[in-house]
Amino acid sequence: MSCNxxxxxxxxxxxxxxxxxxxxxxxxVETSTEQIPDIVPLPPQTAEEIATDMGMTLDFSNPEDYMAxxxxxxxxxxxxxxxxxxxxLIGKQSLTxxxxxxxxxxxxxxxxxxxxxxxxxxIGDLKANKLARWAINLQDRAPILLDVKRNDRGKWKVDxxxxxxxxxxxxxxxxLPNVNTDALNYTHTFLSRLLKQDFKNAKAMVDTSNISxxxxxxxxxxxxEAAYKIDKKKPLRALFMRDTAAGFYANVVSxxxxxxxxxSIITQRQxxxxxxxxxxxxxxxxxxxxxxxxxxxxxxYSPLLKNPHGGDTLVIYFEFDSExxxxxxxxxxxxxxxxxxxxxxxxxxxSGHTDAKxxxxxxxxxSAKRAQSVKGYFAxxxxxxxxxxxxxxxxxxxxxxxxxxxxxxxxxxxxxxxxTEIYLDF
Numbered sequence: 351m352s353c354n355x356x357x358x359x360x361x362x363x364x365x366x367x368x369x370x371x372x373x374x375x376x377x378x379v380e381t382s383t384e385q386i387p388d389i390v391p392l393p394p395q396t397a398e399e400i401a402t403d404m405g406m407t408l409d410f411s412n413p414e415d416y417m418a419x420x421x422x423x424x425x426x427x428x429x430x431x432x433x434x435x436x437x438x439l440i441g442k443q444s445l446t447x448x449x450x451x452x453x454x455x456x457x458x459x460x461x462x463x464x465x466x467x468x469x470x471x472x473i474g475d476l477k478a479n480k481l482a483r484w485a486i487n488l489q490d491r492a493p494i495l496l497d498v499k500r501n502d503r504g505k506w507k508v509d510x511x512x513x514x515x516x517x518x519x520x521x522x523x524x525x526l527p528n529v530n531t532d533a534l535n536y537t538h539t540f541l542s543r544l545l546k547q548d549f550k551n552a553k554a555m556v557d558t559s560n561i562s563x564x565x566x567x568x569x570x571x572x573x574x575e576a577a578y579k580i581d582k583k584k585p586l587r588a589l590f591m592r593d594t595a596a597g598f599y600a601n602v603v604s605x606x607x608x609x610x611x612x613x614s615i616i617t618q619r620q621x622x623x624x625x626x627x628x629x630x631x632x633x634x635x636x637x638x639x640x641x642x643x644x645x646x647x648x649x650x651y652s653p654l655l656k657n658p659h660g661g662d663t664l665v666i667y668f669e670f671d672s673e674x675x676x677x678x679x680x681x682x683x684x685x686x687x688x689x690x691x692x693x694x695x696x697x698x699x700x701s702g703h704t705d706a707k708x709x710x711x712x713x714x715x716x717s718a719k720r721a722q723s724v725k726g727y728f729a730x731x732x733x734x735x736x737x738x739x740x741x742x743x744x745x746x747x748x749x750x751x752x753x754x755x756x757x758x759x760x761x762x763x764x765x766x767x768x769x770t771e772i773y774l775d776f
Contacts, residue, residue, distance in 0.1 A: 474586030533596035568654030577605035611639035673719035705764035718742035
């Protein structure tokens with residue numbers, strides 16, 4: 351038998367038996383006549399989105415950009431994942447457990463209703479170019495305050511968070527930050543009230559034994575006449591901050607934002623548990639800037655003077671040989687009128703003065719007419735005549751000499767002496 355011959359008992363395989371297993375018949379694949387659209391790739395994630403996904407805290411070269419990004423996310427926040435994104439952007443390490451829970455609750459309840467007109471603003475610098483406080487303004491409650499700190503690389507991160515109180519205590523406004531225990535918040539609120547001509551509430555924040563009503567009224571006049579507003583880039587800068595005393599530079603700018611002016615505010619309290627109070631306001635720098643803008647550099651032509659008997663006095667000026675009220679003086683008196691109406695039981699004293707031109711008898715009559723002009727303005731605008739006492743002094747009490755040292759005429763001095771002084775005794 352040949353060695354190549356197959357054994358008789360070995361069957362010859364059929365074609366199906368020799369076909370590989372992977373080529374076994376498969377069930378038919380369903381097909382569709384619909385066209386499958388092309389897959390559109392997702393846009394690449396931004397650095398902010400990547401950081402948020404990874405639970406990282408972003409840092410920014412500019413704190414204003416940082417606030418804008420936080421506000422952008424807050425405006426869209428409606429659920430737990432949105433709240434988580436806010437917390438990650440602020441930085442979990444900056445929030446206490448209670449603040450974390452409260453922030454999530456605020457988002458879940460109704461979202462964070464950001465003020466559309468002023469979504470965020472700078473409160474002030476706690477340390478120049480190192481530590482600053484910003485406010486994210488809400489429509490229905492006090493703002494969210496963020497203290498942002500600059501590191502050695504020049505980047506800013508949130509260092510501390512102050513959330514609005516759920517249940518404000520007596521004396522605390524639900525729409526204002528906690529001003530009683532924080533000197534910077536207190537001073538910012540005081541400055542804002544003055545610039546809004548809110549004399550009544552501004553007065554409630556000062557030590558009235560040291561700061562007169564005349565000074566506050568004079569500041570209202572100065573702010574309105576020079577069209578000052580808060581400098582948004584550097585509204586307040588801390589000079590010193592201690593447990594019972596804190597000092598700040600307040601910065602204001604002209605309405606066009608081009609010219610800046612400055613004055614200082616000192617706040618005090620007896621002990622750490624007490625509320626703050628504005629103790630001193632130094633307006634020297636502000637009055638110098640005001641003189642340049644409103645009176646052509648004449649430093650004597652100021653609406654606020656030191657009273658020789660103590661305190662401050664408001665001053666209204668007149669043209670030569672006239673008792674008529676100019677548009678400027680009428681605007682000033684309009685502010686004083688609002689103050690007088692706050693308490694109809696309070697009285698003021700108006701004293702009329704002249705320069706040295708003319709006889710004593712003539713000047714005595716002219717000074718009386720000037721005092722009466724002011725009283726008449728108050729009367730026609732709803733102030734009771736019983737609230738106003740008038741005096742006339744002629745040329746007896748010049749503020750500035752009517753003549754120069756060589757005996758020649760001093761027009762600037764005489765202009766400063768043609769006045770009526772208003773003593774507010776609220």
